[in-house]
Amino acid sequence: MRIRGYEAGDAGAAVELLDLISASDARIRWRRLLAEDGVVAFVADDGGRVLGAALLGAATDYRGQRAIGLGVAADARGRGIGTALAGVLVRADRAAGPEVVPVAMTMRDDLPDGLRFAERLGLQVYNHCTGWTITLDDPGPLWAAAQVAAAKSDVRLETTTVGESRARFVAAAAESLAGMPTDTPIDLEAFAANMPDHVVVLFAEDAEGAAGTCLIRQDGDTGGWHTSYTGVATRARRRGIARALKLGSFAAAAERGGTAMHGENDDRNVPMLALSAAVGMRRGLGYWSLVTDRLTEPWHS
Structure with missing residues (x-):
């Protein structure tokens, strides 16, 4: 297994891997980010199979932030792939220069191991959104x-x-x-x-x-x-x-x-939380929002 730079031919696998941390389908956004000039991306390649993907770069729909994403195939976890990918992201962050631009991500809230890994990179939870779903x-x-x-x-x-x-x-x-x-x-x-x-x-x-x-x-x-x-x-x-x-x-x-509608409400938005429950939605998959000024090396945390 080797870590290498992302190539256009990796798009299909990389998008699916990055979307593993999303509370809802964000494949359109991941594909767009992978194609943007200001984004650096890497993959873990095992004999031609992409087992992990990571990216770091400007998020055009959110001012003054850079997006981070990292996903590893379920059957390849525990091999240090996430740590290796995180290491190249840390180096890319440092190479971006002295100007501090916050790094932000969202992570689905049923991944406690993923949350702990993100915190090892210096990312800290600043908010949570509750998920809702209803059958149509x-x-x-x-x-x-x-x-x-x-x-x-x-x-x-x-x-x-x-x-x-x-x-x-x-x-x-x-x-x-x-x-x-x-x-x-x-x-x-x-x-x-x-x-x-x-x-x-x-x-x-x-x-x-x-x-x-x-x-x-x-x-x-x-x-x-x-x-x-x-x-x-x-x-x-x-x-x-x-x-x-x-x-x-x-x-x-x-x-x-x-046949189903999903959505999330910021936990501080009490009226919308109450409305989602009132119209018959039930609790579903939500997400944490995390941010840091600079990424830290995961093996030193």
Whole structure:
């Protein structure tokens, strides 16, 4: 087994390995990061089989941060592959120069060994998001419930796609960010630009325009969908609009063949945690958010 630089032909295996630490399907993002100029990546190669992958570099959708990812095949763990890959990332971090740009990652919350390994690299947990899931069936009753909630909130639900409404989504999301618990400086334009055109967007419209928005996408599992963003404009909060959007997102996914919806809520966002439970979602896979100024060598921790 040898550690070598990532090559374009490694993309398929590397993306799958990096996605092992994700709470939801993030393969589109990993593939994009691997192709970006400011990212360095390495693989563990055992006779032509890629057993591990790691990357470090700028995350364009989050300002002032670099992303880190590291994944090792389940049947190859315990051989020191993760430690070896971490070592080359540490050297790459040091080679980046004296300027300190935080290194950040998210890790699914059912990997305690992975969390301990990340902490050996100097990464520290600063937040947790609780995961939720719900089974979807007939879209008819789901749409009926969504329309009742929309009427009570005095909004009209509209379903479109990112390709048709990218700028409109960015504007609506920007109106909803104020007061939301987040430690990550998201770049909404970059976030939307990195979403494929077919990703579904819902808008809650009232007399003043977009009162809220929700972005959902297929998550890689057969029939699985994921809620990537839900927000309500500050002027329109406490009217039940988030409930209408969430129910509408269930219906939109079911209408497109979805059999389950997954999502995560920041643990500090008490209203959204309560809403997820109230609309029938049950606890599922969540994730930890971790950050450090500089990576440390794992074998010295």
